[in-house]
Amino acid sequence: MNIEALIQEAKAAREMAYVPYSKFKVGAALLGKDGKVYRGCNIENAAYSMTNCAERTALFKAYSEGNTQFDAIAVVADTKRPVPPCGACRQVISELCAPETKVILTNLHGDIQELTVAELLPGAFSPEDLDA
Numbered sequence: 001m002n003i004e005a006l007i008q009e010a011k012a013a014r015e016m017a018y019v020p021y022s023k024f025k026v027g028a029a030l031l032g033k034d035g036k037v038y039r040g041c042n043i044e045n046a047a048y049s050m051t052n053c054a055e056r057t058a059l060f061k062a063y064s065e066g067n068t069q070f071d072a073i074a075v076v077a078d079t080k081r082p083v084p085p086c087g088a089c090r091q092v093i094s095e096l097c098a099p100e101t102k103v104i105l106t107n108l109h110g111d112i113q114e115l116t117v118a119e120l121l122p123g124a125f126s127p128e129d130l131d132a
């Protein structure tokens with residue numbers, strides 16, 4: 001699947017966002033090495049801090065089905081610049097995706113920023129840091 005098609009998947013995921021509080025819809029599409037695509041949207045809650053971002057929804061869907069090998073993740077929102085993932089998602093993406101995985105950030109204007117997982121969060125806290 002090419003990048004444009006993955007962005008289309010992220011846009012379709014965005015339409016499912018449950019955002020009664022912020023009204024800010026985000027979509028993500030995670031491409032497995034086997035070609036499977038996992039869509040994710042943000043899901044909010046009246047207890048605001050329970051909100052799950054689109055990126056983490058997609059990743060948790062894939063992991064919960066045993067799929068842990070990915071080529072790329074695309075994220076889209078209605079932002080002026082390509083949507084920047086929040087810090088929590090950068091941390092989770094850093095652990096659950098290989099460093100060379102492509103990250104495609106975009107918006108509804110068609111601006112695209114492409115980087116790698118390694119570039120998304122330099123100095124991420126990692127499982128190795130748990131070893132004394």
Ligand SMILES: O=c1ccn([C@H]2C[C@H](O)[C@@H](CO)O2)c(=O)[nH]1
Nearest residue numbers: 022024026042053054084085086
């Ligand atoms: O990359 C991002 C940034 C924000 N959000 C969500 C969280 C919340 O529902 C809304 C506003 O922050 O957007 C995401 O899903 N992904």
Ligand SMILES: [Zn+2]
Nearest residue numbers: 053086088089
């Ligand atoms: Zn996030």
